[in-house]
Amino acid sequence: MTVPEKPGSYRRFIRILGSRAVTEFNYRFADTTGSAQLFVGIALTRGEVEKREVIELLKCEGYPILDLSDNEMAKDHVRYMVGGRAPLLKHELIYRFEFPERPGALLAFLESLAPDWNISLFHYRNQGADYGRILAGIEVQLEERTRFVQALDALGYPYWNESENPAYRLFLSTEKTASV
Numbered sequence: 001m002t003v004p005e006k007p008g009s010y011r012r013f014i015r016i017l018g019s020r021a022v023t024e025f026n027y028r029f030a031d032t033t034g035s036a037q038l039f040v041g042i043a044l045t046r047g048e049v050e051k052r053e054v055i056e057l058l059k060c061e062g063y064p065i066l067d068l069s070d071n072e073m074a075k076d077h078v079r080y081m082v083g084g085r086a087p088l089l090k091h092e093l094i095y096r097f098e099f100p101e102r103p104g105a106l107l108a109f110l111e112s113l114a115p116d117w118n119i120s121l122f123h124y125r126n127q128g129a130d131y132g133r134i135l136a137g138i139e140v141q142l143e144e145r146t147r148f149v150q151a152l153d154a155l156g157y158p159y160w161n162e163s164e165n166p167a168y169r170l171f172l173s174t175e176k177t178a179s180v
Contacts, residue, residue: 002064005036007118011110016061017042019103020054025124028137039074091141092120093148094168097134098158099124105132105157112155113138117148135162 003009010027024041044050055065068074099105106124113119121137140148152159162168 001038001040001058001066002035003038005034007115009036010119010122011107013038013063014107014110016057017054021103022106022124025122027122028120039068089120089137089139091139092137092163092173093140093145094121094135094137094162094165095152096160096162097136098131099134100157101130101132109155109157112151114144114147114151116141117144 003013014022021043022040023043024039026039027036042054044054051067051069055067058065097109099109118139119136120139121135123135124132138148
């Protein structure tokens with residue numbers, strides 16, 4: 001699906017979904033064209049009928065949707081390749097989280113972020129455990145970083161700063177400090 005490339009868009013999308021479980025979410029800030037491409041999986045309890053309802057709901061809210069449910073290349077490969085480098089990002093932090101697998105956990109995380117902290121990368125997959133593994137990139141100005149960590153501490157989800165991780169540096173960071 002396509003959303004506006006601006007802070008708060010992801011939060012709005014999750015609010016629209018309501019209590020539906022997101023099983024997968026892939027996003028990476030790309031450019032300033034004004035729109036962002038998301039790869040999203042949603043758990044359905046009523047099959048095709050509910051899928052059509054969700055698609056119609058999102059279209060009514062103004063979101064362009066492309067249903068890739070039957071696209072084998074997308075399911076087997078493209079879903080893991082969403083992303084890359086984002087050269088326009090200046091103050092990105094990369095954090096790894098464990099979210100509890102319960103309704104509202106993702107929205108609680110999004111609501112804990114200040115409106116000016118832009119999500120620049122988000123990868124989540126439900127892996128059948130009692131927690132989900134998340135990798136998030138968040139743009140936080142240098143003077144806001146203490147407040148950012150305080151917000152994460154208050155949320156109470158386990159987290160790790162991965163901003164210096166060599167895998168991030170090699171494949172996602174725009175800084176040229178990584179080497180093999």
